[in-house]
Amino acid sequence: MSQKLGWIGLGRMGEAMVTKLLKAGHNVHVWNRTASKAAHLAEYGAKIEAHKIDLASCDVVFTMVSTTDDLKEVLFGTGGLVTGSAKPQVVVDSSSISQEGSAEIRAQLEGMGIAYLCTPVSGNAKVAKAGKLLVVASGPKKLYEMVEPYLQAMSRKVMWVGEGELARIWKIAHNTMFGVVIQNLCEITVLAEKAGIPRHVFLESINDSVLGSMYTRYKTPMLSNLTFDQVTFTPQLLLKDMDLGMGAAKAYGVPMPAAAATRESVARMVGHGHDHIDFAVLLAETARDAGLELKSENVTISDGLT
Numbered sequence: 001m002s003q004k005l006g007w008i009g010l011g012r013m014g015e016a017m018v019t020k021l022l023k024a025g026h027n028v029h030v031w032n033r034t035a036s037k038a039a040h041l042a043e044y045g046a047k048i049e050a051h052k053i054d055l056a057s058c059d060v061v062f063t064m065v066s067t068t069d070d071l072k073e074v075l076f077g078t079g080g081l082v083t084g085s086a087k088p089q090v091v092v093d094s095s096s097i098s099q100e101g102s103a104e105i106r107a108q109l110e111g112m113g114i115a116y117l118c119t120p121v122s123g124n125a126k127v128a129k130a131g132k133l134l135v136v137a138s139g140p141k142k143l144y145e146m147v148e149p150y151l152q153a154m155s156r157k158v159m160w161v162g163e164g165e166l167a168r169i170w171k172i173a174h175n176t177m178f179g180v181v182i183q184n185l186c187e188i189t190v191l192a193e194k195a196g197i198p199r200h201v202f203l204e205s206i207n208d209s210v211l212g213s214m215y216t217r218y219k220t221p222m223l224s225n226l227t228f229d230q231v232t233f234t235p236q237l238l239l240k241d242m243d244l245g246m247g248a249a250k251a252y253g254v255p256m257p258a259a260a261a262t263r264e265s266v267a268r269m270v271g272h273g274h275d276h277i278d279f280a281v282l283l284a285e286t287a288r289d290a291g292l293e294l295k296s297e298n299v300t301i302s303d304g305l306t
C-alpha cells in the first residue's frame with residue numbers, strides 16, 4: 001500500500017475519484033491536459049506533475065479520459081506515459097472505451113512488460129464524491145487483487161468479471177441500459193405531465209415504485225427543476241456509449257431494438273447542439289416533440305445521495 005501512484009485525467013470523474021484516493025492517504029502524482037484543473041488537489045497532498053511522462057516512475061498509473069483515442073494519446077502519443085525509458089509497472093484504466101481499442105492497448109502495454117487492468121465504473125461524479133461508485137474490473141486476477149485496495153478506496157463495491165476486456169463489455173451493456181432508461185424516463189414523464197401529473201410528483205412515485213433506482217432518484221432534481229447546466233455527463237459522451245453498444249450488438253449478433261431507437265434519439269439530441277449541458281436535456285427534446293412547454297418546478301427534492 002506504500003506504492004507510488006499516478007493519475008491521468010481530472011475531468012468530472014477523474015477529479016472525484018482521485019480525491020477519494022488522496023483522502024484515503026495514498027501518495028498520488030497527478031497530471032491533467034488542462035493544468036488548471038489539477039492545482040487544487042495539492043491541498044489533499046497530490047503531487048502535481050507538469051508532463052504526463054513524469055508519471056512514468058510511478059508503480060501504478062490510473063487513467064480516466066474520454067475516448068479510446070484519448071487513452072492511446074496519453075499512453076503512446078507525443079510525450080505519452082510509456083514513451084520514455086522509465087515505465088510504470090501497471091496501468092489501470094477507468095475510461096468508457098471499446099473492447100477492441102482496449103485489447104489493442106493491452107497488447108501494446110503487455111508487449112512493453114506493463115500490466116493492464118480495465119476498471120470501468122457505474123455512477124457519476126456526484127455518486128463518486130458520495131463514495132457510491134461501483135467498479136467492475138477485468139484482466140489478470142492476481143493484478144486485480146493487487147490493485148483492489150486502491151479501487152476500494154474510491155468506491156462502494158468492486159467486482160472482477162474475468163480476464164481480458166470483459167469489463168469493457170460490462171460497461172457497454174451498462175451504459176446502453178443507462179441510455180434506454182433515460183429515454184424511457186423522459187417519454188413517460190412527458191406523458192404523465194401532459195396528462196396532468198406534476199413532474200416531481202410523477203418522478204417521486206416512480207422512485208418509490210419497484211422501478212425506482214439510484215439512477216432515477218439522482219436524476220429527479222434535475223428533471224424537476226430543469227437544471228441541465230449542472231453537467232454530470234454530456235450528450236456527446238452518451239452518443240459515444242450508445243455507438244459502442246450498437247457496435248458490440250453487431251459484433252456479437254444480438255438484436256437490440258430498444259437500444260437502436262435510443263441511439264437515434266440521442267444522435268438527434270447531439271445534432272441539436274447541447275455541447276456543454278447535461279444529457280438529461282433529452283427531457284426538453286422529448287417535451288418539444290410532444291408540444292409540451294416545460295417549466296422548472298423549483299422544488300426541493302432528494303437525489304437519494306445526500
Ligand SMILES: NC(=O)c1ccc[n+]([C@@H]2O[C@H](COP(=O)([O-])OP(=O)(O)OC[C@H]3O[C@@H](n4cnc5c(N)ncnc54)[C@H](OP(=O)(O)O)[C@@H]3O)[C@@H](O)[C@H]2O)c1
Nearest residue numbers: 009010011012013033034065066070095096123124232233
Ligand atoms: N460523467 C459520468 O457520469 C461518467 C460516469 C461513468 C463513466 N464515465 C466515463 O468516464 C470518462 C471520463 O468522463 P468525464 O465525465 O470525467 O469526462 P470529462 O469531464 O470530459 O473529462 C475528460 C478528461 O479526459 C481528459 N482528456 C480527454 N482527451 C484527452 C487527451 N487527448 N489527452 C489528455 N487528456 C484528455 C480531459 O482533459 P481536459 O481537462 O484537458 O479536457 C479530462 O481530464 C469517459 O470515458 C466517460 O464516458 C463518465
